[in-house]
Each structure stands twice: as structure tokens, then as C-alpha cells.
Amino acid sequence: MNTLTLHSGEIIFRQKDFAESMFDIVSGKVGIFSNYGTDTETKITELGEGQTFGEMGMIEYFPRSATAVALEETVLTEIKEEELKTYFRDKPEKLLRIMKLLSQRIRETNEKYIAVCRSVSEHESLDTMDPDAMDVAWIEMERYAMDYWLHWH
Numbered sequence: 001m002n003t004l005t006l007h008s009g010e011i012i013f014r015q016k017d018f019a020e021s022m023f024d025i026v027s028g029k030v031g032i033f034s035n036y037g038t039d040t041e042t043k044i045t046e047l048g049e050g051q052t053f054g055e056m057g058m059i060e061y062f063p064r065s066a067t068a069v070a071l072e073e074t075v076l077t078e079i080k081e082e083e084l085k086t087y088f089r090d091k092p093e094k095l096l097r098i099m100k101l102l103s104q105r106i107r108e109t110n111e112k113y114i115a116v117c118r119s120v121s122e123h124e125s126l127d128t129m130d131p132d133a134m135d136v137a138w139i140e141m142e143r144y145a146m147d148y149w150l151h152w153h
Contacts (some may be wrong), residue, residue, distance in 0.1 A: 001087065002078045006070035011036075012054075015067045019057025021080045024094070025049050028074025036067035046071065055098050058084070 003026070006012065012023065015036065023030075027049055034042045044066055047053055057064045058081055079087045088095045 001080075001083055004076045004078055006074045006076065008070055008072045008074075010070045010074075012068040012070065012076070013064055015065065016063045017057075018063055019054060019061065021078045022052060022054035022058045022084075023068075024077040024079065025051050025053070026075040026077055028076075029071040030074060030076075031069045031071045033067045033069060034065075036069065052094060052098060055101075 004012075004023075006028070012030065013019070015034065025047055030047045030051075030053060032044045032047065032053065034040075034044055053068060054064070056062070
């Protein structure tokens, strides 16, 4: 496992990159962004000391769902795929934390999915709907769909 020291603004990984490792934050802060550096950039979350990130892409070898950026001087432990078994054997509490995080994401996704279904149900007759109300409904559904995508990718 490598220790990395990053300066504020350094990119740790980019959205759509394939995952080769995950990270533990030893000190500092990391921002997780969707569409980083674009007009539609969204800060999804901010993580700090003791938190782990980048696990989703590594677990299923799927492109990164977001960009990770050091928000200040940050020290990370990088855990590569081949080090994962040893890491979890030595730190079983980290495995439990990741399982809880994934469970939380599933629960939140289910709640958002139900909210989208309710919104669609409330607005089934879009032909007779006020155009302003229709715009609000579509924006709400797009937001829920983006949240769903970010949680699962």
C-alpha cells in the first residue's frame, strides 16, 4: 500500500476512469464531483480523515462515477486490487464500513425511486398539466434520475 501526499486541487482520479485502487484518507479532505470542471459540475460529497472512497469501481471494475479532488493538503493510503484481501484481513472494520455505506446507498436509491414513481403518478396526465408545473416535474425527475445513476455507477 502506498502513501500519497496531495496538494489542494490535485485530481486523485477522474470520472469514467477505470478503477485500479481505492483510498483511505489519513488526513485532509477530498471532494467527490460529478462533471468536474464543466458548467454542470456538482459537488456530491466531501470526505475527511478515516473515510474510504473509490471502492465501487474497484469492487466491480466499472468506470468511476465521479472525480475525486484533494480539497486541501491531503494524505491518502492507496489500496490496489491485489492488496485488498490483506487490507480487509488487517482492517475488518473497513469492510463493515463499506458494507454499511453500500447498504445506505441502496436504501437512499430505493427512497428516491419511490419518490420518482410518485411524481410520475401525480403527473400522469401531462397533456392537461400546466406547462410551468410540467417543467418543475421534469426537473425533479431528472434530479432523482441523476442521484440514482451516481449511486450505482
